[in-house]
């Protein structure tokens with residue numbers, strides 16, 4: 001399937017399969033994508049797919065960039081001005097993210113989570129205050145040379161005062177075999193040893209295994225780049241004001257690196273792209289569902305109707321049996337399995353339905369089915385999408 005100028009109209013079979021496989025070096029987050037579904041990492045690496053980034057991811061990017069700017073450009077010395085400037089930098093970064101989102105057809109109707117924005121602003125202001133309180137300046141931080149991981153652009157670790165801990169930010173690290181590479185958000189050199197931090201913009205009160213494994217892989221890369229093992233590692237959720245310790249026992253880190261190597265080798269040697277797919281829960285957050293054949297096969301193979309209704313919120317596909325425009329609302333019925341799904345949306349939400357025909361196949365994503373099992377209503381939210389499928 002393909003999207004030439006993106007119009008929510010897809011042609012069968014084009015753009016399947018994705019043509020590029022990711023190459024080394026792999027960052028810890030890509031390793032986790034490969035672990036959850038290797039096919040998704042191939043979509044990620046391949047051009048030609050209209051992308052859709054969730055708004056929380058955009059807030060996270062703006063947050064991360066603002067934080068980085070403290071260490072690169074510094075902040076004014078007095079707290080009031082520093083806080084004001086920090087807020088302006090974040091708002092500016094978020095504004096850029098929003099412009100980017102508005103230019104993407106799949107993103108422009110997504111809701112903006114203002115509560116999360118407020119949490120991000122709070123976290124940025126706190127970090128700015130901390131920065132000023134501790135007397136940091138950009139020279140307090142060692143900026144590692146991106147071209148030579150392991151080599152710092154300053155020769156000595158500067159200390160601002162006897163209490164301050166030398167800190168490195170955005171530290172490039174890689175494994176000896178060159179398979180893994182990444183940047184550690186923050187490294188503190190305490191008198192007891194090295195502590196590493198990974199910042200996540202999630203608002204959660206638990207620590208998923210994937211975040212732990214990322215810190216463990218970073219620890220191994222730190223060891224193979226700098227020679228020592230970190231004494232501890234933390235996953236930090238600044239928006240939630242929480243930090244979780246992660247075991248960085250060398251034995252555990254080596255085991256995680258070996259496991260990750262096996263996962264990457266399997267991705268590289270498997271010839272069939274279809275066999276790389278692991279349809280399941282990961283599909284709920286996968287932006288490539290419209291083009292992913294294994295996903296649609298998996299959905300259509302479900303035997304239990306009740307289970308299929310449950311899973312239809314990931315995506316379902318059926319044929320249009322009724323299509324009316326009444327009082328600026330589209331009214332559709334869709335034949336799906338042996339049920340008739342009803343759908344009603346404002347006209348402006350789905351302008352491409354002007355090109356739809358009775359009998360045409362539609363793919364519907366992120367719309368929950370509710371009501372009678374054989375005449376359910378599709379609840380079409382701001383997150384939902386409808387694609388028209390054209391036979392070639």
Ligand code: SF4
Nearest residue numbers: 037040283286292295
């Ligand atoms: S839709 Fe599911 S199976 Fe397909 S690439 Fe995404 S995660 Fe993998």
